[in-house]
Amino acid sequence: MSFDKILALGQTALELGLVNALTVLALFLSYTMLNVCDLSTDGCFTLGAAVGAVVAMAGYPLLSLPAAMLAGMLSGFVTALLQTRMGIQSLLAGIVVNTALYSVNMAITGNKAQLNMNKTETVFTFAKTFLKDTPLSGQSKLIVEMIAVILVVLFLCFFLSTKLGLAIRATGSNADMVRSSSINPVFTTTVGLCISNAFTALSGCLMAQQQKSFDINLGNGMVTVALASLLIGGVFFGKTRNVPLRAVGAVIGAFLFRVVYALALRLDMPAFMLKAVSSIIVVLAISGPYLRTQIPTWLRAWRASREGGRV
Amino acid sequence: MLRMKDVSKTFSPGTPDAKLALDHLNLDVHEGDFISIIGANGAGKSTLFNAICGTFLVDSGSILLDGRNVTMIPEHTRARQIGRLFQDPMRGTAPDMSIEENLALAAGMGGWLSRVSSHDKKTFRDKLALLDMHLEDRMKQPVGLLSGGQRQALTLLMATYHVPKLLLLDEHTAALDPATAEKVLDMTRSIVEENHITCLMITHNMQSALDLGNRTLMMHQGHIIYDVTGDERKHLTVRDLTDKFRQISGKALDNDRMLLGVG
Numbered sequence: 001m002s003f004d005k006i007l008a009l010g011q012t013a014l015e016l017g018l019v020n021a022l023t024v025l026a027l028f029l030s031y032t033m034l035n036v037c038d039l040s041t042d043g044c045f046t047l048g049a050a051v052g053a054v055v056a057m058a059g060y061p062l063l064s065l066p067a068a069m070l071a072g073m074l075s076g077f078v079t080a081l082l083q084t085r086m087g088i089q090s091l092l093a094g095i096v097v098n099t100a101l102y103s104v105n106m107a108i109t110g111n112k113a114q115l116n117m118n119k120t121e122t123v124f125t126f127a128k129t130f131l132k133d134t135p136l137s138g139q140s141k142l143i144v145e146m147i148a149v150i151l152v153v154l155f156l157c158f159f160l161s162t163k164l165g166l167a168i169r170a171t172g173s174n175a176d177m178v179r180s181s182s183i184n185p186v187f188t189t190t191v192g193l194c195i196s197n198a199f200t201a202l203s204g205c206l207m208a209q210q211q212k213s214f215d216i217n218l219g220n221g222m223v224t225v226a227l228a229s230l231l232i233g234g235v236f237f238g239k240t241r242n243v244p245l246r247a248v249g250a251v252i253g254a255f256l257f258r259v260v261y262a263l264a265l266r267l268d269m270p271a272f273m274l275k276a277v278s279s280i281i282v283v284l285a286i287s288g289p290y291l292r293t294q295i296p297t298w299l300r301a302w303r304a305s306r307e308g309g310r311v
Numbered sequence: 312m313l314r315m316k317d318v319s320k321t322f323s324p325g326t327p328d329a330k331l332a333l334d335h336l337n338l339d340v341h342e343g344d345f346i347s348i349i350g351a352n353g354a355g356k357s358t359l360f361n362a363i364c365g366t367f368l369v370d371s372g373s374i375l376l377d378g379r380n381v382t383m384i385p386e387h388t389r390a391r392q393i394g395r396l397f398q399d400p401m402r403g404t405a406p407d408m409s410i411e412e413n414l415a416l417a418a419g420m421g422g423w424l425s426r427v428s429s430h431d432k433k434t435f436r437d438k439l440a441l442l443d444m445h446l447e448d449r450m451k452q453p454v455g456l457l458s459g460g461q462r463q464a465l466t467l468l469m470a471t472y473h474v475p476k477l478l479l480l481d482e483h484t485a486a487l488d489p490a491t492a493e494k495v496l497d498m499t500r501s502i503v504e505e506n507h508i509t510c511l512m513i514t515h516n517m518q519s520a521l522d523l524g525n526r527t528l529m530m531h532q533g534h535i536i537y538d539v540t541g542d543e544r545k546h547l548t549v550r551d552l553t554d555k556f557r558q559i560s561g562k563a564l565d566n567d568r569m570l571l572g573v574g
Contacts, residue, residue, distance in 0.1 A: 173406060173407040180403065
């Protein structure tokens, strides 16, 4: 592989990784901090893409970002409402919202499964025009994404050290204790899911605009991909309890996931294997520590049964 | 201070498992009371605490706290006036967060977006030093690393950070080794006395039920069957209490832990 190719590969991995990093950061908030596995992530990612695409195509590229985030926030609010006020289990609430979002997304795009944004002005083309004649003009994609990721990381670092952020973390750790601190865990769960879904939607919005196309299946499997990235990132800074470091770890995880994936494609892995690979990573990362304690027990039981047979 | 009028609670009503956990219970707690509560398992002691805290809403009756009717007020709102410690030292703190962060939540600080200031940190440090467990040097460590006794002491500090109107202790030393239990109990006594907190304490240790506080309640099948204070209480022995129980309830106390006075 030539140096140019490696560079191009790294660049693509970085671009896709940074967009995905926003979803990974969203899960960092909901999954790692709030301890809620938000299965509406797939639909919310597509929701952000749909809203962003429609608003950008209407001629408001800059407005598309806050619009997508607002839509994501609404979606997160509904998921939170279902699980905190209507007695639906957390996982089921996410799945139900995810299913409904398919219809919502189709309604937003006007019953179109694909939208073409080749001639649409997006935040990326906007940045390109803005950076014209500067040395950075070729890297407008990276710059837009980098700014978004840095802002989100900074926001999370600040937010998670505020009283509200601490309360959200405590809700994931011990909801009883939150209640006895006179804070309603219903409130903290709702705020946490609204914010995390806003980031997921932002991620989807940037993904569609970067690819210059929207597809109704854009978000499929996103929750597993993001979870895999999050767990890969946890390998680096998982041991530390320092929140900023762990947030950076999540971003690195998203990038590494893309690098591994790009390398696998180079080695002739068919592209459709992406989702199987991410599933396997999630399974290994979560069940690994469990198996490590269980396998010696199994071995012992097996040996004991063999010896027992001989006596 | 606390007044419970005709409070009833049935679990699983309308099923064969229906259990009347509180049966038209009446209780008047006066300002500054330190009440110990004894009774066999299933007598309704913890249910009484849950009713006071608002863990569930009672089926009938009313609960007045400091003159205000709190019967329908949600648990987290009541928590502003009520501190509570459980038998399980894990329940009062968030294990994944540091000592400092746990204290920050108990302290409540300012608005939602306020952060721990260096002034807050100093206050936390001073308060932790009072526990005499060297926790003030471990403020950045996760609470999950602390021992049960340390966690329970920290929970006590958190529950009384803002002096509550009412402190509920649900066998809060039962899961600790005897020496640590003694230490936590001493700590409890001094914090309660210093701040004149009205306190209810469930215990299985009959001796400490008599030694601590100014009033003792005995519960059986959702009723308060014996309520003793003043001179009569001063002359009571553990033997008197068990006799009393047999006399009123018509059967012997079936709880070995209570008879032996351990736990």
